[in-house]
Amino acid sequence: MPYDSEVFAAALRRVEQRRAQAIQENERIKYELYKKIPRLAEIERELAETGIKVAKEILNSSGDTSSKLEKLRSQNLSLQAERAELLVANGYPKEILAINYFCPKCHDTGYCGDSVCDCLRALLREEACKRANAGSPLPLFTFDTFDLSYYPDEHDDRFDFNVRWHMEKVLNHCKNYAADFKHADTSLLMLGKTGLGKTHLALSIANAVIEQGFGVVYDTAQNIFMKMEDENFGRSDKKYTFSVFDCDLLILDELPDYASPFAVNTLYNIINTRMLHHRPMIVSTNLTEKELESRYGERIFSRLIGEFKLLKFFGSDIRQLKLRRKANC
Ligand SMILES: [Zn+2]
Incomplete structure (x- = not known):
């Protein structure tokens, strides 16, 4: 399914802005250096003149043009060499006068020949995701505000580890995952009771990944299923569904306790695709592994447990602890 015209226009506007910026910056550098x-500046004029001569020679000449063209070519090369030497002698890199495009592949046009360049694809995805997240809360949670002091600094005999140390490992895993998202090829399953920081870390990853220019769709699983169901039954177009499948990172927060047959099928389809x-x-959920299997079925369970990196959250409900801390102040 193609992106709609609004998304396309917004992405193209950003490509054009990048191009205008690159050209403007190049003009500024030229102005400074030519001064x-x-x-x-003379070399640039001479290079432009040889270019015009070459074009004229090709268009107008009836006789043998090869020797004249060869002469112009060598003039051109020696001017370029002189320019490079001058720049280096004055302490500048020899490419400094070339336009520094954001995307060297398409020179910030968005197209390589007839095909859409990867840079424009990334912007299309980003713009579509922005629209998909409109109306859902994506508050600014960050890793810095994840407070490990809410997790007990004590050994838990049931699991044979220190809870705070364990949660520090989970936090670091999420930080590394976000920092190296461009190489991320695993999905994460966050398991644990309510109030243990799953949403906080999922949204911290989302914000870090969005900052790197990736398209992220975030919402509670319930809302995502609902919006997709609306689209599926023709109550609106399929823009949202498209972004759920197409975005760089999808966050399905809080898999609900009860899953309708539509939700189960949709989840299976999303994971597989x-x-x-x-x-x-x-994916985050308050359900235990056992509950996951019984509510969502064996085929989803086996994918979640077998293919996702499992992050288990431990501790006591942070919302309650915060209230208690406030009350004691
Ligand atoms: Zn490009």
């Missing part, structure tokens, strides 16, 4: 080293395209996702 400092006037010979550089995204795995097929190597697009990661984060």
Whole structure:
């Protein structure tokens, strides 16, 4: 399914802005350097003139043009060499006068020949995700505000580890996952009771990944299923569903206790399609592994447990602890 025209126009506007910015910056550098080293401006004029001569020679000449063209070519090369030497002699890199495009592949046009360049694809995804998240809360949770002091610094005999140390490992795993998202090929399953920080870490990853220019769709699983169900039954177009499958990172927060047959099928479809395209996702739930299997069935359970990196959350409900801390102040 193609992106709608609004998304397309917004992404193209951003490509054009990048191009305009790159050209403007190039003009600024030229202005500075030509003032400092006037010979550089002369070289640019001479290079433009040889270019015009070459074009005229090809268009107008009836006889043998090869020797004249060869002469112009060598003039051109020696001017370029002189320019490079001048720049290096004055302490500048020899490429400094070339336009520094954000995307060297398409020179910030968004297209390589007839095909859409990867840079424009990334912007399309980002713009579509922005629209998909509109109306759902994506509050600014960050890793810095994840407070490990809420987790007991004590050994838990049931699991034979220190809870705070364990949660520090979970936090670090999430930080590394977000920092190296461009290489992320695993999905995460966050398991644990309510109030243990799953949403906080999922949203911290989302914000870090969005900052790197990736498209993220976030919402509670319940809302995502509901919006997709609406689209499925023709109550609106399929823009949202498209972004759920297409975004760089999908976050399905709080898998609900009760799953309708539509939700189960949709979840299975989402997991399979995204795995097929190597697009990661984060699923969080308060359900235990046993409950997951009984509510969502063996085929979803085996994918979640077998293919996702499992992050287990431990401790006591942080919302309660915060209230108690406030009350004691
Ligand atoms: Zn490009």
